Amino acid sequence: MTATGTLTPDELTDPVAEPLAPEPMERGKSPAPRVGKPRRDWFDHIWNVLGSIRFGVVLIALTAISVFIGTVIMQAPGDVQASSELFDAWVLGPRGRYGEPWASMFEALRFYRVFQSLWFRGLLALLSLSIMVNVASRTPGIIAVVRRPPVKVPTRFFSRAPLQITVSVPDQPAALRSRLSTVIRRHGYRTIDWDDGTTPAIYADRNRYGKYGTFANHLGLIIILGAGVLGNVTGWREDAFMVPEGTTRAVGHDTGLVLRNEAFVEEYFPNGTASDFRSEVVVLKDGKEAARGTIRVNEPLDVGTVRFHQAFFGPAVAMRVRNAEGAIVYDDSTALGFKYDGDGVTRNGGNFVLGNRQYAVFILVPSASLQAPDPVIPAGSVRLEIFAPKQPRPVAVETLAQGEKREIVGFTFEFVREIQFSGLQVVDNPVVNVIWIGAALMVLGSITVFYLPLRRIWARIEDSPDGGSLVTFASAHVNEVLFAHEFTDLGAHLARQVGGTVVASVQPRAMGDRIEAGS
Amino acid sequence: MAKASYYTFTASFITLGIALLAYLWYTIGQRRGAGRYGTFFTVNGALLLTTSLGLRWFASGHAPYSNQFEFSLSFAWGTVASYLYLEHRFRLRSLGFIAVTIAFGMLAYASTLPSRIDPLISALQNNAMLTTHVAMAIISYGTFACGFAAGILYLVNRNGTLSFLPAPEVLDEIGHKAVMIGFPAQAMLLILGALWANVAWGAYWSWDPKETAALFTWLIYAVYLHARAQRHWRGIRAASLLILGFGAVLFTFYGNYFLGGLHTYSGL
Numbered sequence: 001m002t003a004t005g006t007l008t009p010d011e012l013t014d015p016v017a018e019p020l021a022p023e024p025m026e027r028g029k030s031p032a033p034r035v036g037k038p039r040r041d042w043f044d045h046i047w048n049v050l051g052s053i054r055f056g057v058v059l060i061a062l063t064a065i066s067v068f069i070g071t072v073i074m075q076a077p078g079d080v081q082a083s084s085e086l087f088d089a090w091v092l093g094p095r096g097r098y099g100e101p102w103a104s105m106f107e108a109l110r111f112y113r114v115f116q117s118l119w120f121r122g123l124l125a126l127l128s129l130s131i132m133v134n135v136a137s138r139t140p141g142i143i144a145v146v147r148r149p150p151v152k153v154p155t156r157f158f159s160r161a162p163l164q165i166t167v168s169v170p171d172q173p174a175a176l177r178s179r180l181s182t183v184i185r186r187h188g189y190r191t192i193d194w195d196d197g198t199t200p201a202i203y204a205d206r207n208r209y210g211k212y213g214t215f216a217n218h219l220g221l222i223i224i225l226g227a228g229v230l231g232n233v234t235g236w237r238e239d240a241f242m243v244p245e246g247t248t249r250a251v252g253h254d255t256g257l258v259l260r261n262e263a264f265v266e267e268y269f270p271n272g273t274a275s276d277f278r279s280e281v282v283v284l285k286d287g288k289e290a291a292r293g294t295i296r297v298n299e300p301l302d303v304g305t306v307r308f309h310q311a312f313f314g315p316a317v318a319m320r321v322r323n324a325e326g327a328i329v330y331d332d333s334t335a336l337g338f339k340y341d342g343d344g345v346t347r348n349g350g351n352f353v354l355g356n357r358q359y360a361v362f363i364l365v366p367s368a369s370l371q372a373p374d375p376v377i378p379a380g381s382v383r384l385e386i387f388a389p390k391q392p393r394p395v396a397v398e399t400l401a402q403g404e405k406r407e408i409v410g411f412t413f414e415f416v417r418e419i420q421f422s423g424l425q426v427v428d429n430p431v432v433n434v435i436w437i438g439a440a441l442m443v444l445g446s447i448t449v450f451y452l453p454l455r456r457i458w459a460r461i462e463d464s465p466d467g468g469s470l471v472t473f474a475s476a477h478v479n480e481v482l483f484a485h486e487f488t489d490l491g492a493h494l495a496r497q498v499g500g501t502v503v504a505s506v507q508p509r510a511m512g513d514r515i516e517a518g519s
Numbered sequence: 520m521a522k523a524s525y526y527t528f529t530a531s532f533i534t535l536g537i538a539l540l541a542y543l544w545y546t547i548g549q550r551r552g553a554g555r556y557g558t559f560f561t562v563n564g565a566l567l568l569t570t571s572l573g574l575r576w577f578a579s580g581h582a583p584y585s586n587q588f589e590f591s592l593s594f595a596w597g598t599v600a601s602y603l604y605l606e607h608r609f610r611l612r613s614l615g616f617i618a619v620t621i622a623f624g625m626l627a628y629a630s631t632l633p634s635r636i637d638p639l640i641s642a643l644q645n646n647a648m649l650t651t652h653v654a655m656a657i658i659s660y661g662t663f664a665c666g667f668a669a670g671i672l673y674l675v676n677r678n679g680t681l682s683f684l685p686a687p688e689v690l691d692e693i694g695h696k697a698v699m700i701g702f703p704a705q706a707m708l709l710i711l712g713a714l715w716a717n718v719a720w721g722a723y724w725s726w727d728p729k730e731t732a733a734l735f736t737w738l739i740y741a742v743y744l745h746a747r748a749q750r751h752w753r754g755i756r757a758a759s760l761l762i763l764g765f766g767a768v769l770f771t772f773y774g775n776y777f778l779g780g781l782h783t784y785s786g787l
Binding site: 053054056057060061063064067068070071072075115228237269271273274275276277296297298300307309311425426427432435436439442443446447450451479480481482 | 608609637638640641642644645648688689691692696699702703706707710713714717718719720721722723724726728731732734735738739741742745746748749753774778
């Protein structure tokens with residue numbers, strides 16, 4: 001029985017199992033188990049909870065709240081999360097922003113790394129499980145609705161259904177049914193003839209396969225979540241693959257790929273914003289050219305499943321270093337892709353290692369974003385800070401102008417020239433296309449569920465006291481204003497097509513009289 | 520061309536202002552005849568706004584979604600278009616004064632923003648993705664705005680005692696129909712965004728604040744759709760979720776002012 005006091009066909013036709021009377025109990029014996037209603041253990045209870053829509057709603061709501069927390073509270077960047085030292089330094093910022101006790105509470109609850117936290121991942125896993133159990137639980141019912149529709153309804157349904165239309169037709173019932181079925185089918189409905197006793201009746205439905213949309217929708221969601229996890233496990237990414245112009249860098253990750261940056265170009269609009277930046281690159285695999293092309297922000301280069309993206313750019317310096325014998329021990333370019341703060345200014349920096357890890361050479365240049373000149377490093381010069389192994393302070397600090405050579409710690413350093421480096425992201429996600437398949441399924445499933453709703457109508461054709469037929473159309477769709485109007489229009493249209501007239505109509509009050517006239 | 524676009528924007532602003540007054544008179548003043556004027560001026564306001572956006576598209580060479588001014592205009596357009604669709608579908612005008620207020624408010628906000636046409640920065644130079652990705656935002660935001668209007672009116676007339684407003688059941692269904700359009704569009708917004716991010720940034724999902732704000736919005740409407748399937752969640756609770764959901768839409772829309780992240784460069 002529905003809340004409105006009307007009956008739906010499902011309620012009328014669902015068989016109700018009559019419980020068997022219990023056997024008389026004998027002293028010292030357990031009661032006989034009920035036949036036909038197996039006892040439920042805690043597996044069943046867990047299954048029922050996981051599969052219930054109410055539990056699903058709670059999980060979606062919790063996920064929404066978690067996502068909101070991760071949106072409004074500062075999140076530690078990926079590289080910061082990977083290093084406890086970096087995180088300890090980073091967390092000083094949020095502590096200053098939120099103050100105590102909030103900052104410590106957020107830290108304890110992992111609110112600064114919500115999306116990487118175990119509890120968030122556990123929530124997503126539970127949500128996925130809940131979706132799967134829910135779909136599995138509903139599957140038999142959905143298949144039954146599609147394959148075994150409730151064709152027959154009790155006679156009283158035609159007088160108690162929330163939507164009813166009665167049409168008077170001059171034809172006799174037996175002759176009318178086939179005509180009426182044909183007309184109903186023209187409106188996109190499937191029809192099945194049946195008899196209510198000796199009274200001819202018709203069952204009609206439309207969009208029954210739309211019920212399967214829920215499978216596509218939820219399967220798509222599971223595929224997206226699964227492929228996301230799989231991509232993280234099987235793939236890899238380099239967010240800061242910096243290659244100075246004219247140099248070559250190995251990609252690593254056992255790919256055998258090497259990228260050569262043949263040229264880097266940056267262009268600007270008159271207002272100073274970058275209009276384009278691009279790299280002309282060649283990718284070699286095991287020494288042979290595998291791909292060649294121009295990489296822009298929206299134009300990555302694919303080599304197998306590895307994709308190269310243009311992400312950023314910055315200064316680089318070409319350096320040449322000779323040992324005491326005059327032999328060249330380093331002749332390459334260093335990308336200055338990191339920012340350093342010191343002496344009240346920001347600088348770009350990078351490093352290279354000399355010889356067999358004899359010295360680490362840090363190179364600094366003034367940042368291009370500085371408003372005033374760097375007080376220590378003149379424009380067009382580089383500062384070299386040379387560190388010996390395990391020494392906290394540099395053993396030498398020198399500033400070189402472009403083209404200048406200088407002997408430092410037994411080596412001759414030459415600042416050849418300043419160039420640009422191209423900052424690339426290199427990604428290998430072999431399952432990324434699976435995500436798009438999941439996404440397509442999800443959207444198509446939603447659209448199917450929303451726009452192909454199952455519609456069911458029953459018609460009963462009685463003898464009319466005045467010699468013709470009285471056709472009663474009935475439908476159980478409640479609280480659907482648009483369908484109520486569609487039903488009314490359909491009834492009137494069918495009446496016209498079989499030469500009848502509408503003599504009575506029933507629909508919930510809210511469905512009819514509150515719709516404003518579209519004058 | 521850009522000037523003509525601005526003039527038609529101003530004209531649509533004024534026209535929708537008049538439509539708003541007519542709808543107010545219609546609903547609050549209970550003057551049935553004013554409703555026809557409300558529809559007339561809303562249709563004309565929508566046409567002017569369409570012209571303004573079309574001219575701007577022609578002048579800039581790309582879809583008018585590249586900064587907050589353009590997106591505000593598009594948001595207003597989406598709201599008005601969604602409202603007119605629902606007005607036609609349900610044959611009612613009572614939502615008009617709330618939906619048109621939202622559109623009018625968006626245009627008022629746009630009038631405070633710089634309207635110059637700047638060239639597209641390199642990250643946005645993907646016309647197909649820019650057009651489809653943001654178009655989905657316009658559809659979803661516009662329909663969610665109408666769902667919000669239905670939710671507000673539901674709460675006002677939850678007992679069905681105000682005869683000049685539609686019955687609660689009708690408002691409940693309007694809200695649901697609006698979400699049925701907006702929810703897949705919001706899903707498409709997220710998916711197309713992921714597709715674009717995968718091309719431009721090498722990661723289909725970066726947990727960027729704008730991404731997560733949009734996901735938050737989508738999840739609220741997912742809660743709404745699933746909860747509404749339970750009979751006792753229809754009505755006040757469902758209406759409250761429609762209001763909360765639109766709050767999330769505004770949070771996402773204005774989020775670039777305070778969220779930071781990868782989307783801040785575009786002002787979107």
